[in-house]
Amino acid sequence: MKIKDELINLNQQKQKGWFKQFWSNLYRSIFRYGKIPQDAEGQSYAVFNNLFLHIHPVKVSRHSLKFSYTFGLGIIAAILFLILTFTGVWLMFYYFPSATEAYNRMLDLRSSVDFGFVLRNVHKWAAEAMVVVVILHMARVFFTGGYKPPREFNWMIGVVLLLLTLGLSFTGYLLPWDQLAFWAITVGTSIAGYAPIIGEPLRKFLLGGDTVGQEALIRFYVLHVVILPGLMVIFMAIHFWRIRKDGGLSHPSENEPTKKGNSR
Amino acid sequence: MKKNYTRTKPPEIDRRKFLTSLGWTGVGLSTLIASIGNLLYLKPAIDYGPPTLLRVGKPEDFKEGIKEIFETERVAVIRDKKGFAAISLTCTHLGCTIRTSEMGFECPCHGSQFDNDGFVTGGPAPKTLDWYQVAIAPNGELEIDKSIKITPGTYFKV
Numbered sequence: 208m209k210i211k212d213e214l215i216n217l218n219q220q221k222q223k224g225w226f227k228q229f230w231s232n233l234y235r236s237i238f239r240y241g242k243i244p245q246d247a248e249g250q251s252y253a254v255f256n257n258l259f260l261h262i263h264p265v266k267v268s269r270h271s272l273k274f275s276y277t278f279g280l281g282i283i284a285a286i287l288f289l290i291l292t293f294t295g296v297w298l299m300f301y302y303f304p305s306a307t308e309a310y311n312r313m314l315d316l317r318s319s320v321d322f323g324f325v326l327r328n329v330h331k332w333a334a335e336a337m338v339v340v341v342i343l344h345m346a347r348v349f350f351t352g353g354y355k356p357p358r359e360f361n362w363m364i365g366v367v368l369l370l371l372t373l374g375l376s377f378t379g380y381l382l383p384w385d386q387l388a389f390w391a392i393t394v395g396t397s398i399a400g401y402a403p404i405i406g407e408p409l410r411k412f413l414l415g416g417d418t419v420g421q422e423a424l425i426r427f428y429v430l431h432v433v434i435l436p437g438l439m440v441i442f443m444a445i446h447f448w449r450i451r452k453d454g455g456l457s458h459p460s461e462n463e464p465t466k467k468g469n470s471r
Numbered sequence: 472m473k474k475n476y477t478r479t480k481p482p483e484i485d486r487r488k489f490l491t492s493l494g495w496t497g498v499g500l501s502t503l504i505a506s507i508g509n510l511l512y513l514k515p516a517i518d519y520g521p522p523t524l525l526r527v528g529k530p531e532d533f534k535e536g537i538k539e540i541f542e543t544e545r546v547a548v549i550r551d552k553k554g555f556a557a558i559s560l561t562c563t564h565l566g567c568t569i570r571t572s573e574m575g576f577e578c579p580c581h582g583s584q585f586d587n588d589g590f591v592t593g594g595p596a597p598k599t600l601d602w603y604q605v606a607i608a609p610n611g612e613l614e615i616d617k618s619i620k621i622t623p624g625t626y627f628k629v
């Protein structure tokens with residue numbers, strides 16, 4: 208949309224009533240373009256000025272918009288993280304990271320708190336789904352060769368995101384403080400303890416002691432609700448920014464000289 | 472008199488370079504010190520875990536050849552002809568609590584088996600069960616110190 212067009216638009220608005228003009232101004236302060244633009248220039252402008260669409264370069268390869276290329280796995284993972292953050296923060300209103308309280312609070316969430324069981328189950332299922340989706344996303348990137356230059360750095364960011372997802376999954380598992388949680392973390396931290404040199408210090412750092420107890424619960428809680436989600440947000444931001452800066456998604460014609468009839 | 476202002480040899484490190492590297496060294500050192508401080512802070516300093524000293528009763532309360540199980544403390548007290556032994560019930564594989572079996576002990580998690588002295592007879596466990604120090608407390612009760620591990624097979628004679 209050209210500046211001239213904008214001015215014409217503004218002039219036209221003068222003729223509307225004050226109420227209509229108010230809404231129109233408000234709308235335009237948020238969405239700089241008017242209705243969904245139909246011409247190529249306007250569409251580029253719209254993408255360029257929207258934080259969420261801006262993940263795409265101004266011109267997108269037809270190929271990377273094909274559903275079967277990405278299966279939307281990265282976006283699904285991001286949305287699952289949003290769901291987990293929302294339900295997780297909501298759970299925090301009732302959950303209490305104490306060795307005597309945690310289990311009871313979890314039971315209360317399940318049986319007494321209105322919609323508590325819904326939040327808990329959504330959190331649980333979204334968490335399991337996130338692990339699966341992140342791994343599938345990684346497989347997609349591998350099979351389409353999306354890890355090749357210039358995207359090798361973003362692959363490394365992706366590895367960090369996978370580890371963070373697994374870390375959230377592991378730390379969250381202790382929080383219900385039931386038998387399953389207790390023994391899973393006993394076994395899990397023992398496995399960590401077998402790592403050479405850093406194993407034993409790492410186990411002590413996670414547990415805050417020698418066995419799974421109150422100290423372990425508070426450490427896992429802080430990791431689960433503050434540190435790991437915080438790191439996740441930072442690394443997701445870098446991940447998305449890099450997609451844009453690496454020229455959008457990979458596509459097959461990229462590394463070859465453009466063939467005739469190959470519409471990128 | 473004519474002066475020659477041209478330097479014969481430029482200094483290898485000029486003032487700017489020197490101060491820059493001094494600055495970066497300062498940044499590096501303070502980062503290092505701060506990281507060490509943060510790591511030390513996170514290292515558990517106080518043991519809030521269950522007490523390591525426990526008194527389990529008078530020696531004559533124990534019958535010969537019977538394994539007395541203290542489940543929450545995760546220790547088995549055994550009386551034998553050779554004396555007393557306190558054997559850890561924490562599996563040396565990945566830390567589950569083991570239970571008694573006909574042959575000695577077995578682990579419900581991944582099936583490790585141990586004989587009556589805690590030596591591994593099967594399964595994934597890599598080490599013999601821990602033996603804790605046994606002593607007589609001033610009040611005549613047996614006292615087990617879980618913080619002191621002794622050579623497996625050394626019985627305590629009363």
Ligand code: HEM
Pocket residue numbers: 288291292293294295296298299302313316327330331333334335337338372373375376379380381382383431432436
């Ligand atoms: C900001 C993000 C998050 C917050 C604030 C949060 C918060 C919580 C809280 C308070 C609980 C304990 C409540 C309960 O056990 O029902 C919990 C449980 C759990 N969380 Fe999260 N969480 C977040 C993200 C995640 C993510 C990304 C994952 C995994 C990918 C995850 C996996 C789990 C698991 C597996 C449990 C155990 C659920 C159960 O068995 O009840 N969480 N979370």
Ligand code: FES
Pocket residue numbers: 562563564565566567578579580581582583594595596
């Ligand atoms: S923890 Fe005992 S066999 Fe694995």
